[in-house]
Amino acid sequence: xxxxxxxxxxxxxxxxxxxxxxxxxxxxxxxxxxxxxxxxxxxxxxxxxxxxxxxxxxxxxxxxxxxxxxxxxxxxxxxxxxxxxxxxxxxxxxxxxxxxxxxxxxxxxxxxxxxxxxxxxxxxxxxxxxxxxxxxxxxxxxxxxxxxxxxxxxxxxxxxxxxxxxxxxxxxxxxxxxxxxxxxxxxxxxxxxxxxxxxxxxxxxxxx
Numbered sequence: 001x002x003x004x005x006x007x008x009x010x011x012x013x014x015x016x017x018x019x020x021x022x023x024x025x026x027x028x029x030x031x032x033x034x035x036x037x038x039x040x041x042x043x044x045x046x047x048x049x050x051x052x053x054x055x056x057x058x059x060x061x062x063x064x065x066x067x068x069x070x071x072x073x074x075x076x077x078x079x080x081x082x083x084x085x086x087x088x089x090x091x092x093x094x095x096x097x098x099x100x101x102x103x104x105x106x107x108x109x110x111x112x113x114x115x116x117x118x119x120x121x122x123x124x125x126x127x128x129x130x131x132x133x134x135x136x137x138x139x140x141x142x143x144x145x146x147x148x149x150x151x152x153x154x155x156x157x158x159x160x161x162x163x164x165x166x167x168x169x170x171x172x173x174x175x176x177x178x179x180x181x182x183x184x185x186x187x188x189x190x191x192x193x194x195x196x197x198x199x200x201x202x203x204x205x206x207x208x
Contacts (some may be wrong), residue, residue, distance in 0.1 A: 011072025
């Protein structure tokens with residue numbers, strides 16, 4: 001029987017975040033939600049000071065955190081010829097830098113056994129039109145996960161979940177993912193469970 005953990009879930013209000021929240025709760029874990037609004041703890045992961053404040057608040061309110069899971073990250077979808085430098089920087093800040101900050105700052109706040117689960121996506125390996133920044137961001141996060149895994153102190157672990165398009169999101173994104181096999185979002189949520197409850201590190205758990 002797996003030990004129950006205190007898990008901080010960033011981005012719990014989205015399609016993926018809700019599924020991860022439900023899966024972790026069903027496994028008996030204590031889930032603390034963190035988002036820009038409508039969450040137990042407010043945080044903007046693109047702001048390093050906000051991440052610092054989140055960790056300090058968590059320490060005061062619930063004590064040691066066993067796992068940090070992120071299901072948040074935004075990138076612009078625009079044709080390459082229309083991309084601006086601001087678009088590129090925005091995508092990196094929205095999906096890469098914010099998730100790196102969760103790990104970088106978490107090292108000083110989380111115990112030796114803690115884990116981090118980040119989110120990427122299939123565009124890291126299957127590019128789409130107008131998705132160059134998404135591919136860039138996903139690939140960068142995956143490279144970071146592999147590198148950070150060999151530097152984290154103690155027994156801390158870091159992995160990423162990299163899903164394809166969800167069945168629940170086909171009405172919004174289906175045309176862009178023509179020919180892709182959609183998966184139920186619950187499958188991606190199970191990958192978070194695998195990362196949090198397991199013992200592997202530096203892994204990219206593909207869900208496709």
